[in-house]
Amino acid sequence: MNKKSAYRLVIILPLAAFLFFTSLVNSGCGIYKFNEAVVPDSIKTIKINFIENKAPYVNPTLSPRLTDKLRQKIVGQTRLKQTNNDNADWVISGNISSYGFSTSGISQQQVASNRLTVGVHITRIDQRSNVSKDYDVSRSFEFAASQTIQQAEASLGDEIIRSLTDDIFNKIFSAWAD
Numbered sequence: 001m002n003k004k005s006a007y008r009l010v011i012i013l014p015l016a017a018f019l020f021f022t023s024l025v026n027s028g029c030g031i032y033k034f035n036e037a038v039v040p041d042s043i044k045t046i047k048i049n050f051i052e053n054k055a056p057y058v059n060p061t062l063s064p065r066l067t068d069k070l071r072q073k074i075v076g077q078t079r080l081k082q083t084n085n086d087n088a089d090w091v092i093s094g095n096i097s098s099y100g101f102s103t104s105g106i107s108q109q110q111v112a113s114n115r116l117t118v119g120v121h122i123t124r125i126d127q128r129s130n131v132s133k134d135y136d137v138s139r140s141f142e143f144a145a146s147q148t149i150q151q152a153e154a155s156l157g158d159e160i161i162r163s164l165t166d167d168i169f170n171k172i173f174s175a176w177a178d
Helices: 003-025 062-077 149-173
Strands: 045-048 090-107 110-126 131-144
Touching (some): 045 062, 062 090, 062 149, 090 149, 110 149, 131 149
Antiparallel strands (some): 090 110, 110 131
């Protein structure tokens, strides 16, 4: 193979692969929908209850922040109308089930990094069909061993809320989650 042929392969193959993938995603086959919430047409309203903190260690700001962020995301990224009425089509409730710290890395016989793991249990009740679906989400967050727990919570706070909210949203509204 000469240099000119090799150059064409290096340029053309990645471009061809990109175009092929793009055509699959845009073909309307409905298989890949990464940014769309899947909600049945009959579901119009949602009630999102306060996410309680039932973990042995309680971060006092986690429950209200997570509840608020989840409400914002659902209202902002779906066509559902939030209500506080008990007759909502869907009712979301949940609790922070675990919140714990562990050592995640050791260097030269010293703790080098720690890990915070947060678990959330969510229940979605479809009141129209009287069907309940449970989801569990867990995320781990690494932080330097030199940080105190309070420092780690402060520095990781936004990432924890964003990550857990995204995971919960994806579990509730993704077609492949059911």
